[in-house]
Amino acid sequence: MIAATAIAVSVFVSFQVASELMDRKLLDAAEDQLHADSRVLATNAERAGLAQVQLPPYPGSGRLVRVILSDGSTRTPAGQPALPPVSEQAGRVAEGASIDLLESTDWNEGYRVYTLRVGDGAVQVADLADDSPVNQFGFGMLLIGLLCVAGGALVGRSVARAALAPIDRLTAAAVHVADTRDLDADIPDEGGGEIRQLIRSINDMLAALRDSRQAQRLLAEDAAHELKTPLTSLRLNVELLIRLDRRGTLDSSLPAESRTRLLNDLGAQVAELSTLAAELTEVARGDVSDESTELIDFADVVVAAAARARSRMPDIEVALDVSSVWVSGRPAALQRAVLNLIDNAGKWSPANQPVHVRLRAVGASAILEVDDAGPGIDAADAPRVFDRFYRADSARALPGSGLGLSIVQRVVDAHSGRVTAGRSTRGGALLQVGLPAASPPTGSQWFTAGNGTAVR
Template identity: 80%
Template structure:
């Protein structure tokens, strides 16, 4: 039973959801007007009926006072009753013995009620009552007159109210039809910008053209919607441009190592087919060639890994968390020392907290240390310092190399950019670009300057976060370490 009863509302909801926005607005407008007309009809009908009742009562009271004044002068039994006019008002006199007098030819009124009898006996005040039969009802006003009472009655006529209701019904139907028409017109006019917006979006989806902005028209929510879509298209254009530039840069950077690798491999294959590999390439030359091949393969692997990381478009899919940046820096320094055994990394860190992605931050710190390790002499350690400055966390990576030329500083964090002095060193030119992207994703900034030792000083500033524990790690020898 309950399941069957619940199907109707669910079907109505499904039907409503399948309607277009125009149809919904039309139905809402017509329904609102219908409810308004119905409420107005009820209120107006009550006001009209009240006004009619009040008018009838005032007329009955006035006529009753005139008749009562005559009855008091002449007596209820001798007072002259006005002849019945054929319609409208009816009169009756209640004598002291309970009998009644009525004009000749007047329709019979309902019997005298008990309350009216008490008025005639003088035990009750004047009385207005309604007596209704099966066919016709009367409003009867009873007023004490001498030792009896007089009654003035009028038939209760609902005709004006019924006529008014019928007229209101016709007006309501016309208003509902007009409301539906107006609602559909308003919906069509109001949704015209949405239609044009939809057409523009469909055109963009079909043509894949992101260059043309959607015209900004309308106001309020429509304008904000159009602006949001234009912002989305601009972001898509920037993303497509970035992808195109990345593909072009990657193709350019991969061309040189791939060409060198292909030429060396073709040389080995050609000499091997001729059977002159041993004679044409002595052991020393062959070893040097194989070492070059290994270095080129390693360089390609590093470049492909960095390109893959850079092409993700975001730092990573890992979630952010409040973490101790000192642990991230220490982990990155350990990885850097394992990759560059000849380079010493000197840590001077203190426990600071940031809100970030640990793997991405570790990759950025590792790239900074790797970059510094390429320039630092063997007897000059890479100095890594971590501290707080106000509401920020500051990481500094200081190398003892020759420093960076002023002309190279503006482009140091660009993708694939390598200074002239770094052309002979291993690397892809993507490491510092990845650092910049990670720092930007964490609402920080990266800068470069000359260190006190004359080398490069790479500086990363990130927003500090509150410690997740109320007790901070004490500053001891464990917080400052040299590895």
């Protein structure tokens, strides 16, 4: 419709311009012919006189002539149709009152009349105003315009359907995905330009959705597996207490020492479930967070995480050696990552050996190192320590969910950093985090006090 309308407007404008030009051209040609014929008649009239000049009989078609005498009377050829009466302007030309030559166009009764002063009178040459050539031209243009509009509509429809065919298939594929939830149906990469780019973008989106759904499924399966063991143990212990209580043999069948051990076991299992639920929530949230990114001193984050770790593990000493390094990030997420690193080191560090936490600027990066004096990470386990729910065989008996280092990996990745695991000089594990450093807003610096606390 747009193509047909554009062609129709173009044809109409072209017709109007061409008709106007053609009409002017024909009018100029007719007036030139009248001028030439009048001069021939004027030459003959000057030789023979206006009253005696021979006026050939009217041939039945063509130009019309008339002689205006000095008394205002007129002479016309025999058999010639009557011309309109002599106009006032033509009479003044014949009388010589104004100018010798006056060109006038008189459209009354469809005549064009040219008046030329000759002697004491004038001669006139006229012809019928014939608009048939313009009308025929307009009719031809109308037919051509209609054909162009019809052809433009057909061609425009064909081109539009061919161009929009990939969009139709894209729409059908999107409807199929919405109806069936089948994310494996890639859309054929066809078309060109923006359409091909759109199809590729949607295919990339479907691939991302497939990966997200696969990760969600794996998370659910791993979570179910990890929850199974503590829930089973918790249920068995609770069922044992309920059964003994119903029989009234709780005190006799379960000595105080065993009861205390059982209650402690229940408390530990509940704490483990609470920790696992919190970490599952953190992992399930992914990168979605309401916390905004801001310019922070990473040393503040590390000091706050160390304080929380001391309250959670009072038996483990945390030795700080930090200096001021500014980064752009989310404070709460970074603090959670640092706390997980310290908690992980605290689980392995002997009671008489501190967990060392160091922060310094190296080039354009902020480098955080957390190491312990434990048994370290086996070479076979190093590539997988940051996987979700992965726990080395030596860590099965220790509390934890296997999600702590996975959360660290996700937070560091979200801040365009890197995290690696290796062996420290003390023989234990060395976990190193590198984040892009930022320019500090002030010149404040940190230094480490003798008790291992970082102060300004």
